[in-house]
Structure formats: structure tokens, C-alpha cells
Amino acid sequence: MSAEQFSAEIGGRTLTLSTGRLAQQANGAVLAQYGDTVVLATAVMSKEVRDDVSYFPLMVDYEEKLYAGGKIKGSRFMKREGRPSDEAVLTARLIDRSLRPLFPQHIREDIQVIVTVLSYDDENEPDVLGLIAAQAALAISDIPMDVMVAGVRVGRINGEWVLNPTVEATKKSDLDLFLATTEENTVMIETGANEIVEEDFHEALKFGRKHARPVLQLIADMQAAVGKPKQEIPAEELSVEVIEKLREKALPTFDEILFAEKKDDRKGALKRFIKQTVKEMTAENEELNGGMLAEELYKMAERHVSDEILAKDRRPGGRTLTEVRTLEVDTGLLPRTHGSGYFMRGETQVLTTTTLGSPGDQQIVDGMREEFKKNYFHHYNFPPFSVGEVKPLRGPSRRDIGHGGLAEKALLPMLPDREEFPYTIRTMSEVFGSNGSSSMASTCGSSLALMDAGVPIKKAVAGVAMGLVSNDKGDWKVLTDLQDLEDSDGGMDFKITGTRDGITAIQLDTKTHGLSDEIVAQTLTQARDARMHILDAMDAVIAEPRPELSPYAPRITTLRIPVDEIGTVIGPAGKQINEILDETGVDGIDIEDDGLVMITSRNAEAAEKAENWIKDLTREIAVGEEFTGEVVKVMDFGAFVELVPGKDGMIHISKLIPGVRVNAVTDVLNMGDEVTVKVLEIDDQGRINLGLMAKEGTPATELKVEGGSGGGDRGQRRGPRRDR
Template sequence: MIHKVELEVGGRTLTIETGELAKQADGAALVRYADTVILSTAVSAKQPREGVDFLPLTVDYREKAYAAGKIPGGFFKREGRPNEREILISRLTDRPIRPLFPEGYCYDTQVVCFALSADQENDPDILVVTGAAAALVLSDIPYETPLAGVRMGRINGQFVINPTYLQMEESDLQLTMAGTSEAVVMVEAGAKEVSEEVFLEALDVGHRQIRRIVEAISELTRKAGKPKRSWSSPVPNEVLRQRVEEIVAPGVRECVRIKEKLDRENRMEALLGQVVGQVLGEYPEVAEKEIKKVFEEIEYREVRSNILQNGIRADGRGLKDIRPISIRIGILPRTHGSALFQRGETQALVVSTLGTSVDEQRLDDLEGKSTKSFMLHYNFPPFSVGESTPLRGTSRREVGHGALAERAIQPVLPKSETFPYTIRIVSDILESNGSSSMATVCGASLSLMDGGIPLATSVAGIAMGLIKEGNEVRILSDILGLEDHLGDMDFKVAGTRRGITALQMDIKIGGVTQQILSQALAQAREGRIHILNIMDQVIAAPRTEISMYAPRIFTMKINADKVREVIGPGGKMIRSIIEETGCSIDVEDDG
């Protein structure tokens, strides 16, 4: 039996239905907004995965070419590996639903979403988020918190709910958010130097729309939701917990105060080895993973309590302190622009390269064909964290971090009319202890200025964290990897002195209040200005000339009726000019 709910959002009808498609999945939802249609499904294993103590969740979004009336290109004429857009939407969907699963749920779970119809006006990403959450709450999987996604734009000072692609071109804000009826759980945004106050207002307006959609999903669940299955999480061994506590708690308390990352990790590893050996000798029936789990819980508690009670972090900083920063520019002799940005134990080597229109990236997706003249690629090799793993293709995380940094830099780039170059930035993370994507933003700004690219102003980024226990709240500036891992929020904010250009918020708790977001944004602004002051001491304005090794582009206008003469019969004239001068020539139809 088909069940559906409808409501108007942003002047268009949003429909969520279940009961017709994918009935053998544990849960399925069909979401329609105007003529864009998304099918979301959820399936979870009936038995927990052996040997894991985390949620093995996979979220995959795929776009069907037929959704836009297209046939895929290439030899095989079928959809292949996920493209960058599909990866980003998969991540966007994963991030808000992951923290809302019950603690201790270690069952393989897969959420698969297909774009079945695309009207080429409405971005499907927020529908994928909404559909994935709807499929989960409708299923018998023990996921019970409905959430929804909306997009906020701002045109001429007025907020627009779920703007179309055309409206987004005019908007100075593109904010994608997800939330429950109680709180916001995920935010991702790009903006043209928008103030913190505008962001907070946009979040408030967007959350009101989210509540309406969540209520509709709850209504659908009451009509068609399946009873939740029973499941079990491992029962804590209190005797084991107490024994591990006796052996290592004082040592862990000391270790989490060691300032250097590698020294701290080595000491913790030695301490873990000691307690594993001792406890296994006393309780041979206990599994090693149980001891490790208790050890990690003690580490979690000690790091957080030191921050909450004493206001002191693992590396000895206060809550608002920024790690020491060092900067070098122009360090690579033959590149077009380069910078080495170091903040604490995080180091990014960022290089800018200029090209011509021939180097633009050609895109062909559900939106249609387009070109892209600015690219930022982020690489995170294993040696940056002292690990030895195979070098494979670009990871989802690398794609996501690169896209965030790209959004942060985009608003300050020169217009193509005045600077007709293709720009590629590559950030290689050489060391990492937290905030590597924000180090990429800082390094990218410095690298572009070193290369003579006429940026409007400098851009810096900072990652904020949160430790929350009951009513006790501590917001951290410039978080370490340890604080990211053991904290409750990762809130990355990038921007200029005038305002925010990009932000991304992920949380591990049920949501954050407007008050916490306001405090985090204000504290992030303080940190951003501090970093910009240091960056401007090294280079405050772009170099007056581009690199001598960069291509030179000269643009001239000729009469449209003379284009054929310039090209010549069969291209003879233009080929002879290219052969004589060694340059490349690109002639547009309009001259």
C-alpha cells in the first residue's frame, strides 16, 4: 500500500512516499520536489559485524543518466565510478545521520540513493539527505530520529528557501543544512564574505522549515513505519573496567597532558601494551579488544575532563589559543606560486599553477555540460600521520576537504574577464595533527598571492571544537586531531576580515543550540583575524607580476566577419601563425 505526505517548501511541493518501490529493502522512501525525484533505501544486517566497536555505515548516492534524458558517454555507455559530485553528496548525507544511530550499534548498514529524475533546476542533495533519513525511520532499523535537509540562499538581502540553480548564481550565500525538530546537526556553506549574524539568521529560518518537513516524515512514519527490530550491544564487563581503571588511569591522566603528538601517542601505546599484557595474564578469557575499548573510554574521559574542569588542552593551550604559525612562500623555484603553511604539527605545502582555457575541467552531469576554471585538490598521504598504507585513488575525505577549501577561496578570485587563466591549486599535507583542510585554505591564499594572482584579499581558516557534558560547554579554537576525535563537534570556518566564505559543521551529539553556534562563530572570527594578521606580515597583497614560468595570455577583439580570414581555408592561416610564434590561439565565434 502506498502512503505519502505532501507539503509546500520554498514555493514548490515536496512529496515523500513509501510502499511502492524497493519493498524488499528494510526501508525505502521516494522524495519528489518539483520534477526532481530521489529514491532512498536502507538495509542493515541482522547480526553485528564481528570484531568492530563502531557503526559500519556506508552511504552511496548515484545519478542515473536517464534522470536528465541522457545516455552516458564513453565506450561502455553506462554509469561507472562515482564522480566528485556524487561523492560529495554521499558525504553530505552520511554526516547528519551517522551520529543519530544508537550507541553500540555495530551492524553493517547501507543507505543507497538514486536520482531517478532531474529537472535541472533544483539541486538534489537536500532531497537525498531527507530521503535517507526518511528511509531509516520508516525501516525496522533501530534509527528513530527523523531529520531533513534544506538549502538557504540570500538575494538582495532576502533569504530564499531551496533556491534553484539560477537563483544560486545571484545569491551571496549557499547554505546547506540538516537538522531534527530539536536542533541543527550539519551545516555546509559557501558565501561571498557574509557576516556571522547573517549565517545565524539563515540557520534560524532554515531550521523552521526543517521542523515542518520532520513533522511530515513523522506523520508518514506513524502511517507506514515498521516496528523497530530488537538488537543488543555488548554488555560492559564491570570487573574488567575496574581493573583496567586501577592499572592505567593515573598513567593516562599524565599522557593526555603531553604536548607533542608523537611522544603522546608512543607513551599511550606503551601504556596500552602494558595493561593488555597484565590484564590478559589475570583474565585470560577476556578479549584484547575489550581491554582496548575500556582504555579508550578512559582516554576519552580524561581528555574531556581536563578541558571542562581546568580549561587546559592536551598541548597545554587555553581554550582560545592558536598554535604557533610559521609561513614560507616562493619555496619551489619552477612552480607558479608556492607556500608552506605550518600551524603546530600540521603542515601544508600548497602550490598554484596557471593554465589556459584548454586546461579547464569539462563537466557533464545532470545539470548539463559546463567547464570549471578553478580547481583545488587536497592530498593526504599516509606519511603525514606516520603511517604506512598503500597509495590508492583519491579518498572521499580528500575530495570533501578539497571541495571545502575550494569554496573558501572562490569568492576572492579575480573575474575571468580580467584574469582569463585556469587556476589549479594542489595542497599536499606533509604533517597532520588536526585542521589540515583549514591549513590548506591559508596556504592556498598565500600561494596564489605568491604567484601574482590578483586576489581581492587574504583568506584564512580555523577549525573549532566542542566539549559538552550536560550544561557544561567549552568551545575550542584550532583543534588538534585528538580533540577532533574525542570532541563533540568539528566546525570549520574560513573567511576574510569582512566575513565568512565557507564553513562546515559536523557533530557527534544530537544537535547544537543557536547559542553554541553563535559563540563558536564569534570565537572563530577572533582566531581568523589572528591568523590573517600573521599571514599579512609575510605577504599582504599579490605580487605585481605572475611567474616568469607561467603562460602569458593576451586577449584582443577582432570583427566577427574577419574570423574566417584569421582561421584561413582549412585552418591554414591560424596554423601558420602558431608554427611561426610557438603560441596557442583560441578564436571565439564572436571574435
């Protein structure tokens, strides 16, 4: 069966969208190709309305198939793909956050978007392509949607903006911006950066939007050619009379309960009020839907807060629009962890720990792409008690993974180089209380904990969440340090992290059809001021990393050896390196491909012993050097003496006693003898020829062989080989 194809040149490569051949029973399906990366996106809407939800039920799944990268799973016991990796979860969230605000929010039919990577070329990342394919599948389907977005990636290499940089080019970029945008407005941002300044970041957004327009046009052309008519899904609404009655009951009460200082007071009072009002209204009219009444009352509360902010700059808790809540900062709370940082902003409370491990503790990430290792990772835990709820404890949710990934991205540019600080680093943020932006508190806590642990990060990093209130008239105001009821329809959650010198990470979600450039510019400026205020509070507690590591952290000694000597240190089947580990008692020895050796030990003496052993193994032996070593092997033609661990030289039988014929090597030397030798020659094959030295340090010309066959009385035999 043939497919309808639509193509455009985007960033110097051809973007092709096709439909009609695969997944024909989905409401919409699009195969997208960019380079040799190919993804399939499907969109399906249930025929059943869900009466048990009061939200828009969208599910977005993203799957990376191993066959896309030409790989078979390494496990001997499980060869098929398992649960999504953290990276796949983060990509699913990117696509979800880009699409969710663009649907009519009254829809209560389940909608599922599945993006499957079918081919991956190691050059063009499938995340941007996945968003484009998902939007195209929705566009040609009969599923209602208000507006469309396109996805682009923007990098900056040597000061020049780059559209959709390849995987290799991204490594040279100081910016990684994933942008979802309409023709004029920014809908979703996910960014990692190396201290980009606000003005430059704003320019990057404009560059991305400009180059997203041809993608939007391509999707629009496809929709016009093959798109299905959209379903009509009327919103189930309360009557004007019922809404007016709710308003009469609510407005006098809202002023009293919505602007209390504490979240629990606000939300508790609001919950009780809604419950009582619904009870009264349904008692008066049994035909009324209690769920719809409760949903409308909650929306009224959010709108009332927004209206008060727009009209009077009045916020819950009494803050100004640019005011950060009260801060509490501390370090060193836990005695046995390697580092800890405590950060509290308002009612959001996070304790972050740092744990230092050996290079061998790195996380190995093996999926569709080439295997790689992570030596820094941040984990985020959000227990139910942090918001006063009771829930069963499960594994990390998508939200947990997303928040952990954001704080991880925020700190990455500030971490020391691997050679300077070869430890594997894990930060873990425990959220003990939450009322707005626990991910930003986790970023601050991570910075504090790393400094407390003595990790030589380049600069402190802080983060803040910015909000927005707006109305249908076009009025809007940006809020610093977003909290509970301020995160409402017509709003945004714009999280920005950075140092005093620039931005390191951004994550934007919006509940609108996008933000204008004016709103983005105002947000960036306001967030910078807030970040400086937070950094001041953090610097007052710990301004620089501690000069010493925790006494409970392992110590790592580093040295560099020639690449061609790596095999010498490892030995056949790991024999040599295992011997070093066993004999010295160090915790681990890790060797990088570039010759960097990292010795992990909690005992300084053991580390020094292992270091000297490796230096001896890999040192270059020169002609003329003298060594005292043990005879480790006796052959008919000579004796082998260990000069340094793992490296032997040979004394030929003719060199045992110069000028004297020796009939048997054992007439002069035996296994275990300790002798002093001098390097006479190193041949082209690296073989070392030795001469035997007398005790006073001159060649052993004075030694005489007594008797015809024996070696004479050379005194007591030396003991066993020395402890290495």
C-alpha cells in the same frame, strides 16, 4: 502495486514522499519528488554482526544516473555510468555526515544507504532531496535511530533569505547553505558564501531550521503511518567491575601521558599503555574481549581530556581555550613552480603549489547536469607518512576529495574575474604532517600560493577548525584550533574560512545530536578572532599578490572581437585558427561565446603577432582606406587582393586602369604581385570593391598597357606571400 504517499508544501513547491512500490526488499525505501527531480533512497542493515570493527559501520552511496537528465555518455567506447564524480562523492559525504551521529554508536551491523537520482529537472538540486529521502527511508525501516534530521538549502538574494533556491536563483545568491537540522539543533553544515558576516550567517541557520520543521513533521507522519517497529540491538558492554578496574589503572597514568606537548608523545604513550593494560587484563581473565578493553580505554582517555578541559580549561599541549598553535608561514619555496605557499600550525604542515594554465586547460565536468567548465580547482593529498603510518598509495579517498573541495570553496569568491585573469588555476596541497585540520591549513596554503604566483585574488583567506567538549550534564566549552584527542564523543569539527570581512566557507561535523544556537554563536565569534590572528601572520609574509607572474608561467593576451566574427577567426573546420597557431607558434587560442579571445604563449613576440593577426581578421574595413596587399587570386573579371589576413577585396577589370580598356587582368596584375589599393565600395553583402593605386598614392590613371596582348615589362615578379 500502489504506493503510500505523503506530501507537504515546502518553499512554494510540493515535496512528495512515497513508499511501498519500489525496492521492497530493502529495510526501508522512499521515493522523493520535488518539482520534477526524483530520487530513490534505500536503507539496508546486514543480519551479521561485524566482530572486526570498533566503530559504527555506515556506508552512504549517492548515484547520479545520466538518464535522469536525459543524457547518454559522450564516450564512444563506454556508455554506462562509471565511478562517481567528485561532485557525487561530495554529496554522499553530505548525507553521511548528516546521518552518522544520529544512530546508536554501538551498532556493529553494516548499514548501507543508497541514494539514486532517477529524474533531474535542472531546477531543483537532488542533494537536499536525497538527504530527506534517506532520512525518511531510515525512519520507516526497522533500523534503530536516535533522532531525525531534515535537510534544507538557504540562499540570500538582494538581502532576502530564500528557501531551497532553484539552480538559476542560486547563481544570484551570495550564500549557499546546506543545513541538516533537528527540531532545535544544527547537525551538519556545508556552506559557500561571499564574505557573509557571522551575525547574518546565524540568522540564516535560524531561517533554515524554521522551514525544516514541516519536513521533519512530514517524515514523522510517514513513520507513524507505515513505519516498522525498530529492532532491539543491545550494546555489548563490559561489566561494571571490569570498567572500574580499568579506571583504577588508567586515571593515574592519564594525567602524565595525555597532556604532553607533542602528539606523537601523547598518542605513542597512550597506545603503549593500552596495549600493556589489555595484555595484563586478558592474562588475568581469558574471557575478556581485548578489543572491547582497548576501545573502552581509548574512550576513557578522551573523556578524561574532556573532563579536564571542562573543569580546569586544561588542554593537551597546555594552550588556553582560545589559543591558536604556533604558526609558521612562508612562500616561494619551490624554484620552478608558478607559486608556492607553506603553512604550519602546530604539527600540521602543508605545502601548496599554484600552477597556471591556458583557458584550454579547464576541467570539463560532464554528468547528469549540463556540461560545464571549471577554471579553478584545488586538489588535496594526504600521504600516510603525514601521520607516521605505512599504507599503500591509492587514488584520492572520499576524505581527500572532501577536504580538497572545502579549500576550493573557501577561495572561489576571492578569485579574479575571468576577463581580468583568464588563466586556468590549479592549487595542490601536499599534507606533510597532520595533527588537526589539515584542510584549514590547505586553505591558508592556497591563499599564500595564489598570492605568490601573482594571481590577483581580492583578499587573503584563512581558516581554522573549532572543537567542542561537552558532557551529559549540559556543560560545554568551545575550543579554538582543534587537535587529536580533543576531537572526541560529545564534540564537533567546525571548520570556518574567510577574509577579514566575512565568511567564505563552513563545514560542520558533529559527534552529538546537534548544536544549540548558543554553541554556534560562540563558535562563530571565537573563530573570527582566530582567523584575524592567522591572517596577521600570513600578511606579515605576503600581504598582496606579487605584481608579476612567475617567469615560468605562460602569458595570456586577451582581446574582444564581435561575436559575429568568431567564425571568421576559426575558419572552415578550424582552418583559419590552425593557420594562426602554426604560423605564430603560440601555445593556444581560446575563444569564448561572448567574443573574448585569449592567446596563450611563452613568447611575447609570438603573442603579439597572433593578436595583430586576429585584429586584422576582425577589424571593420571602411571606404577610403588604403592597403598594401598581395594578389591572391586572378579571375577573368578582376583580381583579388588580400587586405588583411583572411579578408580580400576585388579590383574589377574595369578599375585596373581608369579610362583604359584592359583586355586581360594578367596584362596588369598577376598572382603574387604586391599592390596598393583603395577601398571604393562595400556592398550590402559585405563584398569589398577596390581601386588600384599608383606608387605615389594616387589612382593608377597613368598606367598604360604596352602592346596589344601583353602586360608589358613590369619588372621582376614579386616574391612569395609575406609571413603572417
